Amino acid sequence: MKLHDLGEFPFLRSLRDRVPADPRVFLGLGDDCAVLSLPGMTLLTTDAMIEGVHFRREWTSFSTLGEKAFAVNASDIAAMGGEPTFALLSLGVPQQCEVEDLDAFFNGFVRAAEACGTALIGGNMSAASCLMLSVTLLGQAPHGVITRSGAQVGDxxxxxxxxxxxxxxxxxxxxxxxxxxxxxxxxxxxxxxxxxxxxxxxxxxxxxxxxxxxxxxxxxxxxxxxxxxxxxxxxxxxxxxxxxxxxxxxxxxxxxxxxxxxxxxxxxxxxxxxxxxxxxxxxxxxxxxxxxxxxxxxxxxxxxxxGPDGATYTPAYAGYDHFRQA
Amino acid sequence: MKLHDLGEFPFLRSLRDRVPADPRVFLGLGDDCAVLSLPGMTLLTTDAMIEGVHFRREWTSFSTLGEKAFAVNASDIAAMGGEPTFALLSLGVPQQCEVEDLDAFFNGFVRAAEACGTALIGGNMSAASCLMLSVTLLGQAPHGVITRSGAQVGDxxxxxxxxxxxxxxxxxxxxxxxxxxxxxxxxxxxxxxxxxxxxxxxxxxxxxxxxxxxxxxxxxxxxxxxxxxxxxxxxxxxxxxxxxxxxxxxxxxxxxxxxxxxxxxxxxxxxxxxxxxxxxxxxxxxxxxxxxxxxxxxxxxxxxxxGPDGATYTPAYAGYDHFRQA
Missing domain, CATH: 3.90.650.10 (PurM-like C-terminal domain)
Incomplete structure (x- = not known):
């Protein structure tokens, strides 16, 4: 079934039924905002995946795409020494998208999130010319956060x-x-x-x-x-x-x-x-x-x-910048 | 100057210099995650604006686009009776984008945010075929949240x-x-x-x-x-x-x-x-x-x-659904 046959709101209701209840969430999917109590320090990160830039649909299943959309954000939490706790999803979806594909995406995302104790608490969906998946993750760091700024000479x-x-x-x-x-x-x-x-x-x-x-x-x-x-x-x-x-x-x-x-x-x-x-x-x-x-x-x-002889080794290419020309 | 001449990271550094320091923020722009202490109940909402769906570049200045990207999310916080506190921005940007335009967007967004006490604490930017602006806002509700679910017969x-x-x-x-x-x-x-x-x-x-x-x-x-x-x-x-x-x-x-x-x-x-x-x-x-x-x-x-005669009035059109066909 195409998404434009089902409609946005029936789809979102079906999604809400699939997300398990979470005692940490005062108010989850289905209102203007989610509402949470967040004790201690909260980590926040956001990252997007855009069709044609980060992935092509013919390379991957929608379920795997959902898992990856979670993982790339969870990696930022991991890099601070933290644990992900809550997720928000902001999707841009082409109107011809199959409901089954979107279901598979959500199921992949929610499964990956649940596997590390993370609850989907909010999001939004709008039409777009290509698939656009933007994730915000919250996390906690019970042992303190590890930043980028503490490296010491000799380490x-x-x-x-x-x-x-x-x-x-x-x-x-x-x-x-x-x-x-x-x-x-x-x-x-x-x-x-x-x-x-x-x-x-x-x-x-x-x-x-x-x-x-x-x-x-x-x-x-x-x-x-x-x-x-x-x-x-x-x-x-x-x-x-x-x-x-x-x-x-x-x-x-x-x-x-x-x-x-x-x-x-x-x-x-x-x-x-x-x-x-x-x-x-x-x-x-x-x-x-x-x-x-x-x-x-x-x-x-x-x-x-x-390099192996101790001399300076210069790679041909200096790393990825989304915008700078090679 | 085009963004691909300046590069992603120099642009992001210039952005960090423009965001005022905020004593509520333990760690803001420039690491894998932002880190905050969030006492009480926290509101969370996310919404996206996509070129060709929500706006056309010839209609609006980039500065106004930044203000609107903030306002549409702040409206969700307002609808719970809350106050916005912190923002994350996830941008998809065409490579040919002018740095001046992106500057104007950020300035518009940050100005609108600051005007109601909201600090930009994180984000990411990647290449995209069209402009895609996804915002996550955090908020607080010192007087409690107002949900959609409490309306009573007779109200x-x-x-x-x-x-x-x-x-x-x-x-x-x-x-x-x-x-x-x-x-x-x-x-x-x-x-x-x-x-x-x-x-x-x-x-x-x-x-x-x-x-x-x-x-x-x-x-x-x-x-x-x-x-x-x-x-x-x-x-x-x-x-x-x-x-x-x-x-x-x-x-x-x-x-x-x-x-x-x-x-x-x-x-x-x-x-x-x-x-x-x-x-x-x-x-x-x-x-x-x-x-x-x-x-x-x-x-x-x-x-x-x-209608004016007390009879049922049926509008020609039932409201916006991003996906459902008319």
């Missing part, structure tokens, strides 16, 4: 998981390439996970001096940490964690995509050298690789990448 | 200001018509005001049993109140408040646009009959007309409109 630099897979996946989707390695990296682009458990543990154990999620490419996001913390950084390219699929597709020595590719949603953090053992223990218990990839240096030394 | 029905002007303004913009009356109604569409002061007073004086803002047309929004409150309603068409411009353009007897036109952002509320004097006093002190337009009846009687 180690760590990153979770592997880097460059999502950007490689996007490239292979665009090139319509297939095979097991291609499948693996495409999945990283289409259905990323937010590193919520690791981020929370980093906060609970007070390991990090600064943290950010790698959404615009390692060098660009590390650049934000350097700028906010007034420090420089050295990244050792041979230490970068590359997945089996990445190595199979690009080889062992091509670090460009790992350094500059966006949308990995891994966590990058700085930590004092005396926490090396504790970070190792967290990687073991957290079930997720955490790799030491470099260190924080004085601001005057800037941000640099060292 | 009076009131509306602030005048109805139908914005929809008429949109029509005249589309038809490229001009003249003093056309100018007046176009301004109501392009630059609406949220009825924050009246909404807050209605809450402070405990006048209303239910309240909503008229954004999708009086009949549709009154229908939401009836549904949530399990009541019906009678609207007396001759009592509907029509502006001088509306009467000049459509005459005294054409209530269709006032009954069904969207985007007026006036407040509609139900109140017990014994509050008639108090509502009149509020209209005097608040400097804004408040008109009694009908009453709440039992649910079985449904929602009806009475």
């Amino acid at each position: 180690d630099l760590y990153v979770t998981g592997t880097l460059g897979d999502a950007a490689l996946g996007l490239r292979l989707l665009q090139e319509e390439r297939d095979g097991p390695a291609a499948q693996a990296v495409k999945a990283r682009f289409l259905c990323p996970s937010a590193r919520l458990a690791i981020g929370r543990e980093v906060a609970a154990r007070h390991l990090a001096t600064a943290m950010i999620d790698v959404s615009d490419g390692l060098l660009q996001d590390l650049g934000h940490v350097c700028e906010e913390s007034h420090v420089g950084a050295v990244v050792e390219a041979p230490r970068l964690p590359l997945s089996v699929a990445y190595r199979a597709l690009l080889g062992e020595q091509d670090w460009s995509v790992a350094l500059t590719g966006g949308e990995d949603y891994e966590l990058l953090f700085s930590a004092a050298v005396e926490h090396r053992t504790a970070v190792g223990a967290l990687a073991q218990s957290g079930g997720c690789a955490i790799t030491r990839i470099g260190r924080i240096v004085p601001q005057a030394e800037g941000l640099s990448v060292r | 009076d029905l009131y509306v602030t200001g005048t109805l139908g002007d914005a929809a008429l303004g949109l029509r005249l913009l589309q038809e490229e018509r001009d003249g003093p009356a056309a100018q007046a109604v176009k301004a109501r569409f392009l630059c609406p005001s949220a009825r924050l002061a009246i909404g807050r007073e209605v809450a402070a004086r405990h006048l209303a049993t239910a309240m909503i803002d008229v954004s999708d047309g009086l009949l549709q929004d009154l229908g939401h109140v009836c549904e949530e409150s399990h009541v019906g309603a009678v609207v007396e068409a001759p009592r509907l408040p029509l502006s001088v411009a509306y009467r000049a353009l459509l005459g005294e007897q054409d209530w269709s646009v006032a009954l069904t036109g969207g985007e007026d952002y006036e407040l509609l509320f139900s109140a017990a009959v014994e509050h008639r004097t108090a509502v009149g006093a509020l209209a005097q002190s608040g400097g804004c007309a408040i008109t009694r337009i009908g009453r709440i009846v039992p649910q079985a009687e449904g929602l009806s409109v009475r």
Whole structure:
């Protein structure tokens, strides 16, 4: 059934029936505003996904799109060491959209949200020429927030998981390439996970001096940490964690995509050298690789990448900016 | 200068410098999340404006667009009797966009926000094929929230200001018509005001049993109140408040646009009959007309409109739904 046959309000009523009641919510979907009591510090973040810019409908199911719309926002909460609590959704939807597709989107979103204790409390829907999915997430940080601005000269630099897979996946989707390695990296682009458990543990154990999620490419996001913390950084390219699929597709020595590719949603953090053992223990218990990839240096030394011979390595491409021309 | 010449991050830094510091904000623009302490009950609402659906660039300045993007969300806060406190902005921007235009948009938004004590605390910006402006507002309701669900049989029905002007303004913009009356109604569409002061007073004086803002047309929004409150309603068409411009353009007897036109952002509320004097006093002190337009009846009687002879009046058109075909 097309959305224009059902109508906006019947669809929204059907949605309200599908969202489980939540004792934390004084007033949820269905009034002018949601109403909540939010004790302690509240985290807030918003991010959008736009058809033709962030995704193409032929690449993904609507359910996966819903999961990703949640994950990219949850990743910002994870990067502060927090836990997501409540979500608002603002959708622009083409009039010809199938109700079943929109149902699948909502179900994917709500399932991903519920899996980490997050309730959908509000939103709105309007017509648009392409699908436009804007999410606002609220969160809490019971162990305090980790900002971008606390990195100290001498700190180690760590990153979770592997880097460059999502950007490689996007490239292979665009090139319509297939095979097991291609499948693996495409999945990283289409259905990323937010590193919520690791981020929370980093906060609970007070390991990090600064943290950010790698959404615009390692060098660009590390650049934000350097700028906010007034420090420089050295990244050792041979230490970068590359997945089996990445190595199979690009080889062992091509670090460009790992350094500059966006949308990995891994966590990058700085930590004092005396926490090396504790970070190792967290990687073991957290079930997720955490790799030491470099260190924080004085601001005057800037941000640099060292190749295998110790010489400066300059990637061909500097990271993603939605607007700046290459 | 085009945005793609300046780049996303330099633009965002320039924005951060323009947003005044706010002692209520623990962490504002420039990290993965904003961080706030939010005592009491927090209101949350989100709404989007999309180029080609909600506005055309040739109709409006970017500064006015910024003011409207704030006002349409503030109206949802007003409709609960609340005050807006914090804002997040999620923008989709075409790459060819002029930096000056985007500056003007932000300045308009921030100026409108500051004028009612609201701080911009976060946001994001990404490329898009058309301008897409999604706002999330937080608010507080020191006197308690007014929902849609409390209307009682026998209550009076009131509306602030005048109805139908914005929809008429949109029509005249589309038809490229001009003249003093056309100018007046176009301004109501392009630059609406949220009825924050009246909404807050209605809450402070405990006048209303239910309240909503008229954004999708009086009949549709009154229908939401009836549904949530399990009541019906009678609207007396001759009592509907029509502006001088509306009467000049459509005459005294054409209530269709006032009954069904969207985007007026006036407040509609139900109140017990014994509050008639108090509502009149509020209209005097608040400097804004408040008109009694009908009453709440039992649910079985449904929602009806009475013409001047007391007979049922049926408008040609039932109100705005973004998706449903006429």
